[in-house]
Each structure stands twice: as structure tokens, then as C-alpha cells.
Amino acid sequence: MPAREDGDPVERTRFRVAGTEARRADGVAKVTGAARFTVDLSVPGMAHAVMVRSTRAHARILGIEREAAERMPGVLAVLAGADLVAAGLHPYYGHVVLDHPALAVGSVRYHGEPVALVVAETKLQAAEAADLVEVRYEDLPAVIDADEALRPGAPILHHERGQRVGDEGMDQGEGALEGNVCAIARVQWGDVDAAFAKAHLVVEGEYRYPMLYGYAMEPYNALAFFDQGDLVVYSTAQHVYMVRRDLARMFDLPLARVRVSAPYVGGGYGTKSYTKIEGACAMAAHLTGRAVKLDLSVEEAMLTTRSDSSHIRCRSAFDRDGLLLAREFDIVLNSGAYTDNSPLVNSKTANRCFGPYRIPSLRVVSRSVFTNTVPASSLRGFGAPQGNIGGELQMDEAAEKLGIDPVELRLRNLAGPGEAILPGKRPLDADLREDLRCLVASLEWPGTGGVSVGFGVSASDAGAYPTSTAAVRIHADDSATLFTGSTELGQGSRTVLCQIVAEELGLSLERVAIVGGDTGVVPYERTTGASRTTTVTGRAVQEACRDARRRVRELAAQNEKVDVAAVEDAPAGVRVKDRERSYGEVIEGWFGAGGEVLGHGSVRRGEGFAQMPPFWEIGCSGVRLSVDRETGVARVEKLVTVGDVGFAINPALVHGQDLGAATMGMGAALREELVYEGEQLVNPNVVDYRVPRFSDQPPEIDLMLAERHDGAGPFGAKGAGEGAGNTIGSSVAAAIGRAIGVFPHELPATPERVWRLLRERDERARR
Amino acid sequence: MRQISLRLNGVARTVEIEDQVLLVELVRSLGLTGTKVSCDTEVCGACTVLLDGRPVSACTTLALEADGRSVLTIEGLAKANQLHPLQQAFIDNFAFQCGFCTPGMILAAKALLDERPSPTAEEVRRWMEGNICRCTGYQSIVDAVLDAAGRRP
Amino acid sequence: MLRRFEVHRATSVEEAVDLRVRYGDDAAVYAGGTELLLAMKLGIARWAHLIDVKPIRELSRVAVARDTVRIGATVTHWDLERHPDVTRVLPALARLEASVANVRVRAAGTLAGNIAFAEPHADPPALLVALGARVVARGRRGERTLPLEEFVTGMYQTALGGDEILTAVEVPVPAPDARAAYVKFQVLERPSVGVAIVAKVNGASFAGPPAVVVGAVDELPRRVDTAALAGASLADARVADALAASARAAVSPVADLAGSEEYKRHLVGVFARRALTALAAG
């Protein structure tokens, strides 16, 4: 059995700080209202910007009447995409393809797209003036549905493709990106057709996962100004270095002259990965010569980024004993109007849909498709929940048809620790069979008395580029400051990284400070996403601590005039000539007075992470639920997650991530969905887009930890933050299926959808 | 312009405002940025402040409503660097992650405990239904409120 | 975000009426603002003048007389759910009030504002109609009282005159042998089906036909034909069937994000039964 809750006691007592539920480093700031988020910042002389948004889904812009707005009191400028081009700026951004304009240039591609920006002394003045901006359009045919966008003769969104600047997600495809295809990913091995031909059982079906809005509670906002020609941007960005690259390109500035800083960020979950409104805000600052604040409402944020919805057609072949022979997936993602991160989401969907099973033959094609809808990008688990609904639900459907227990069916097929689930990739660094046994024991599988159970497993290839650096300064009073590019989104990275520093340097947590999320100050960090911080950044931090210790040993050797080999590490300093010296003693001894030691650490693809991915992020979660047959309301009665995290550096934070991810997953499984009627999003607000509430919380929750020290991160840790949510969709669908006798193939399983399934089943039974 | 007088976190203040100014805009313009705006539609509770002890959505309350009344924002809760028991309980129970919902959560919980000092978990959930947290999954918040009420979860 | 407007704080009903007359269509009556300010923020409606009725002392009272509970126009949901007289005399209304929206909306929003807005997805109207509530309006030509059923004329439409202010809601005190229940179905912020039942119960049977009203699902609260149920037993399964069928027939559900017409009609039947169960349970 995997160790529950406290892990292996022997392992845990090896550490002083790692493995404890240390209180959050940002605790007091966040409970007193003192924590400053970007939206709380202001600078003297700051002007305010308000967006004018498209009222068409697809149209050519014929003209923008702005004189009336420009005459309004306090108005500094009314800017459109054409002005940016005329000023010699590059209005397009994108980390994979440069096709997303900061403000529409020439045409609009979705209802709600930013068309103009009004800058005024106050936000009210900007809003009043924005009311007066009139845009003349010539409508073009629009396409909202992804399958329709693939049909011959469908309106084309991008006749000319933007320049390719990154390969994320574009490295798995073959075939031309024609028509509205944004990206293609393929995974293939074995002789699929032959396997299906000889199969004992073939399960076939279509499945849908909805368009979602991550609803990080702080909507996108930014504050931009120029300081002696250097661009300074404060924003809600998860990946400050990625935004820096986009901005440098938009302004033709060297990276050194662009500074992007993210203070506290009010929720991310992937929705704040990559550039959003920073370009428009910075351009307004450039063209007005003022500091400009642009803060969106939630409604506008919902018109900025959503997640890709999926339509899956798939089939699975089994032999008589329930062993998988082959799987085939054809997946279409609705990716909205611009590329953004959809290629990566698409390739992850392709890699994650078939599950961590031994599959002799496999064929997956996943296509990301442009439509005239809000552009899609990352959201927690990107790709995993979208594909999992098909892959896992077919395991349940097959189990039923074969008369094999669905747990047993999975156990027979699951890959074991050390087995490869994707050729050439890191072997599985987890024991999924044990995880699953633990899960179903807690769920009291198979369920009784009107309560039914669903569960699932997944393994996600996390973090494409483990590029990370960190710096640690040890001060003359035996305290230390960590510098990291990782952003604190709430996941607790500051706390965990401080715990790692405290552990490595032998200091108490109170003596460790952290500075993060500012490209002008902290060393490079590629991204804060994909649950990578603890594993990847944590390793860089460890390296930095060790480098600092090495420097201290060198100084001690010089102080004592001995060979450096004669100096050993002590818990919080060095041992030399049989005496312990604290860091401070060594540092002050070397400098004479004051001074400090700087350590630098870096990790990259290859070293330490010889094989990709750096770790497999495991999803193992399930639910017991009840269904009100009269109304179709499904209610989760118990939620169970197994956090297979290698080692929990701070168990409370891991629990928080697991429950948070699972709760989001339950939202998507039961309620959340962005709805298009005609060419317009009809629920871009939190009134009609319902996210989970206190009342949706399952009465029983069991958050388990499996700690086998099998991760590549510090102390055997590996990532957490997405896994628990990845399998919730299929778990809920399976549990509902067991309760009502039909498996829902479309999420969210809203009360009305469940009621319809029940009614159709009853009608079939009557016939 | 209209002049209003209020007690803001216990301090008497007189301010000039235009009629359409919202309470959240007023307190934030006075440097009290702990009160947040998220949904802007009275659904999420990020903007919760206590007006004469009752929780209101500062995002949809006119500032002039505070005339002659007392307003408590998150900044007014800790006394001389001594955290309020709810604040301490939120830290001890890991009842937040990003912290954007936290000021509103704590003030909503304060209004509950002021009226019902020893609520059940179910009462906490029902009272807090109008406060959204997107990070935690809520359990830790319920635990924190019960903890502050002296009912160890 | 809100655009500019001016707030006029009326201190008497007469002053409020004068302001309505003076500003006509440029002004709206403003109470809790939970609906009004939201609509103005979203740009659905914009007024240059708001007439604040909250400073009017006489509108803030709940008065219980022998046969009527008179609820002043600025009394909030929050007040009603706690009011000792309301919880005693109209417990079903107090319970309903505690289930409206969230604590903050209840703390600011008024019952009169809820009624005057005539947003169909509301809780109180169904029960109030079933209880036989009346609304009191005052304008230039004085005061008039009319049944709530006649006051609400459509989605967002009422019989309120351009010079009138709603001053109170009057609810008859139910007979000692009367019982009332309200049940609802809700998936989003507001109810999508609400069923109220008020009945005199004699032993385990209806003494006379129960008053059953379906709210939230249609453009208006709809009364259900229950003539056939007079004298019927509450526990009789056929009574529940008949009531459900009659309730389904009484409504023309409006489809929205909370459900299709067909689904909502089905729910009306389900919740009519549940209302009966709730009534039987006391």
C-alpha cells in the first residue's frame, strides 16, 4: 500500500523543514488586505484605458469614427490597430505563432475582440468616450463550430498565417495546416487496423468536453510605462519571461530593456499563461507618453481567453480477457480565433487521451481548429481533461460489456512503474496500480444504496522545457534571500521554495526571504505552469543553495588558509579545523565587515532531466455521487483524490492543490460551460456561468497522498496541481452512468442533460 | 459633488464624492485596496465590506450609502498588529491560496460569527454561499471559520 | 462601469412623487439598488436621476395588525427573514426570504424592489400571490391598493403609474388552520421554478381548494387550477398526480440557460408534488 497521509516516517524525519505543514509565506499579507495585486498598483500621473470591442463575429473594419470620443473631456487618445502599425510597432503577439493582434488590424475574428482603446485621465472619462466610438464593419461569414470550420467551403479565419516563433505543440504534427487547422498532433504505433479486425470487443463512441472559463478571480489587468526608454509592465502574467519576449518583439527592444513584473496574482490555473493585454496597454503608454492602467472586467476577461473544447471520436479494441489491443482517437478542438497556446494543448490532448495503459497499437490524430469564437489557450491540465473523457469512459463501457470489474480491467492494462507509456519518453515514475487500489478502497467501490462510484487515472507529460534558474544570497547574519522567476499564483510556491532553501541551508524558515516574479530583478524562469515549480524550479533552487554553500566553503578555506577540501558542510555553515563556523562568521571573516555570498543554480533539458518529461503528473481521483432521478441533479457525495507526488514538501499545500483542481473538475463535469447562441457568447458573466460554490462541496472528502520518493524534484518530489482535476470529468460521467444506466458522453452533465438521458433510456425500455 | 461623513474602520472621515461613485471605488481610492472587485455583479463576494455590521457588495453599493454609517474593510480587522481570530484561523487552516477572495471571505465570516457565534458547518456553508473561491475547494475555509468560532473542525 | 447620474434622497413619499413627476422617464426609483445599479452597470438601462426612497421613515416599518402584515417598501429580505413577527405569523415567507439570493443581496435588496422590478425569476411573488398579498402605491392622486396578481403585468412590467411609488406590501394574516409552503429549483443565481401552496387543512384533507402558484418559470406567476382538489386527501397519490398535471398545464415556460421549455414544464410537475409533500409535512 502506498504510504498514506504522513508518508514513510523514517523518510520524513530525515528533514527539518521539508515535509512539514509550514504556514504560508504570504499568510499575513493575504489575510490583512495588505497583499498587493497588480490591480492594486498605481503610479503618479497614471492614465486609464478602456477597450472598445467588436460587435461582430467576423468582419472587415471599414472605418472607426473617433472624433466625438476624442473631443470628450480628459481623453488623451483613441487608438486602433492601424495606429500601432503606423507608429512602427508590431501589433501581433504569440509565443508559437505571431497572429494575435493587440488591437484588431483590418478585420475582426470574434465577437468581443478588442478594436480600439480609449485612454483618458480617469476610467470614467475613458468609458464615457468609449461609448461614442463608432466602428463601421462589412460582415463576413462566420463559423462557430469546429467541425463546421473543417468542412470544405467554410469561412477561413487566417488566409495568411502569422510567423512561427515557437515549436510548442507544432513538433508532433505532419501534414499541412490548411483551411482552419491551427495545429495537428499525431501519435501512432503498431498495426491498428489489424488489431481492430481481430478484437473480441470494440467500444466506439463520441464524447464532448466543454469550453470553459478558468475564472481566476482577479481579471486580467496591467500597468505600463516607460522609464528612460525602458518598458516597465506590471501585470497578472503567470509567465513574466514569456510576456517579456512578446513585448520586446512588439517594440523592437532588447530583452534587457523590458521589465515585466507580476506581484501577487489573483488566481491563474493556466489562464494567465502567456501574453494577454500587456501589449495593448504598453502601446497605449508608448503612444500617449503616460503610465497607463488597463483593467478588464470579468466579462471582458471572459472575452479574452477560454479553454479549448473537444469533440472526440474514438474506439478501443479488447481481447477476451479485457486486455487492450488497440485504441484510435480522432479529436477536434475548438481553439477560437487565434493560435495562442492551442497547439500545445492539442499535442497534450493527443498524448494524454489514451491513458497510462499498455496499448499494443495506437493511432491518435488531434486537430486544433480556428473558429470565430473567443481564443482558447491553457487551462489547468491542458489537454488532459479534454481527452480523458473519451479514453477513460471507454474503459468503463468496455468493463460493463465484458462483465469485468472496471477496477480489475484497469489493473490488467495499467503500465507499471518504470514502463514506458510513450516511446522515447521518461518511463512511468509512479505506481498507478497501487494508487488506484487505494482510491477505490476509499470510495467503497462498488457503491450501494442509490450511490454510485466513478474513478479514473491519467498520466500527463508535464513541462516541455525544464529551463529554470535561481539565485540565493546568504547574508552576513545567517539569513538568506531566494530570487526566483516563478510567480506566486496561490499555489504556495513561495512557501515551498523557502522550505527548500531552509532545508538545504539548515536555516529556520523565518530567516529565509523570497523575491519573485520580476524580470528586472530575478533570474530567468521559463514558465510558471504545468505544475512544474516544485520539481523544476525546486531543483534550480537546490542547485543555487549548493552553489552558495560551495562559495562559503571557498571563503572559509581562504579565511583559515587551508585547502578547500579540508572544509566540510555543517548544518548551517561549515566545519573547518574541527570547528563549526556559521555562514555569517565565514562571510564577515572574509569581507572584514558585512558582505554576502551569491549562489546560482540552473537546470535545463538534459542535465538531471535526461529524459522528458521531467515527471509524469499523475491523476487518480474519483467520486461517489447520487442522482435525483426526477430533476436530473447529480450531487457528489464523496470526493477522493490520490496525490501521487513523490514527496509532499508541504502536505497542506498539496491537499489544497488537489482539492482545488478536483473542485474545478467537478465544476466542468456538472455545471460549467461557455455557451454560444448564434455568433455570440451568451453567458460571459459569473451570474450565468456557474462555478462551484460552498453548497457544491462534497460532504465527504478524502485527500490521500502517495509518497514513494520517486520524483525527479527535490527530496523525490514531483509536480501537483492538475492531476486531481484531469480525471474528474470521466469519473463523474462514469458514476452517473452507473447510477442511471447510460453513460453521459457530453459534459457538463447538467441536470437537464441527465434528465434527458434518463427519459431516453426509459423510452427505449418501453419499446 | 456631495459631502459624506462616515466611520471608516473606526475613524471618522468626511469625503467629497460624485453620486455614481461606488463604495468599493471610494475605499480603494482611500488606499484601502484590500477590498477587491471580481464578478462586479454581486455574486462572488470579493468586494464584501460590513456596512453597519451587515455584509454588502461594495461593487454595487453607492458610496453615498455610507453617509452617517460605519464601514469595516479588511484593513480594519486586525487591532494594533494583533490578528483577528478569523485571520489567524485562515492562516492556520490554509484557507486561501491566491488570496483574492480572502478579504471578502473573512468579512462575510465575521458578520456570521457576530450574529451566530457558534455556527455549524452547514450554517457556515449556507451563509457563505454567496462568496466564491476558485482556488481552495472551500473545505479549508469552512474549517477556518469553525476554528475561529472555537469549534475545532 | 456606472456612468454619471444624480441621486435625490427623498424624505417623504410626497417628495418622491414630486421628483418622479419632475424627472419623468429620466428618473428611476432607487431602493437597495441590487437590480437597478446592476442593470445600469451593464448598460441595459441608464438614468440621469435616481430617487432614493430609503430615507423615507414610514417605508421602513413592518406593522402587524389583526388581519394584515404590512411590509414597508424599504424593508429588506434580510429584515424579513429575521423579523420576529414575520417569522411567527408568516413562517413560510420568512423561510423563503432566507433562501433569496445571497446574504449581501438580502442585506440590501428590498421586497418591494423585487416586486417592482418584476423580473420573472424571483421567489417572493409566487408565495405572495398564493397568500393573497396586495401592494400599496401612492401617486399624485393619492393611494391605491391592488392585488399583487394585478400589479405584475408582464416581464419587467407592472401597473405602477409614472408618478407612483410603491409604499407597502400587505399580506393577509393566514387563518389558524392554514398552512403554506414554498419549494424551488435553481441551477443558476435565480430560481428557475418555484411553487407555492397555501391551503386550509382539515385533518389530512384540504378544506376547500388550495391556492397553488407557480413562479419564476413563466413571464408571470401563474395560478394553478385546483378546484378539483377541494376536500381531497393530502396523502392521496392521485391528488399529487392531478396537481402536477394541472400545474404543468398552467404555465408556458420560458427557455433560458437554466433549461428548455420541455424540461422546465416537467420540473413544474415535480415541484408541484414536492410542494404538496412539504405542505403535508407541516
Ligand SMILES: Cc1cc2nc3c(=O)[nH]c(=O)nc-3n(C[C@H](O)[C@H](O)[C@H](O)COP(=O)(O)OP(=O)(O)OC[C@H]3O[C@@H](n4cnc5c(N)ncnc54)[C@H](O)[C@@H]3O)c2cc1C
Ligand atoms: C446576485 C443576485 C441574486 C439574486 N437572487 C435572487 C433570488 O434567488 N430570488 C429572488 O427572488 N430574487 C433574487 N435577486 C433579486 C433581488 O431579490 C432583488 O434584487 C431585490 O430584492 C430588489 O430590491 P432592491 O431594493 O435592490 O431594488 P432596486 O434595485 O433598488 O430596484 C429594482 C426596481 O424596482 C424599482 N423600485 C424599487 N423600489 C421601488 C418603490 N418603492 N417604488 C417603485 N419602484 C421601486 C426600481 O426603480 C427598479 O426598477 C437576486 C439579485 C442578485 C443581484
Ligand code: FES
Ligand atoms: S465583485 Fe462584488 S460581489 Fe463580486
Ligand code: FES
Ligand atoms: S484563494 Fe484564490 S480565489 Fe480564494
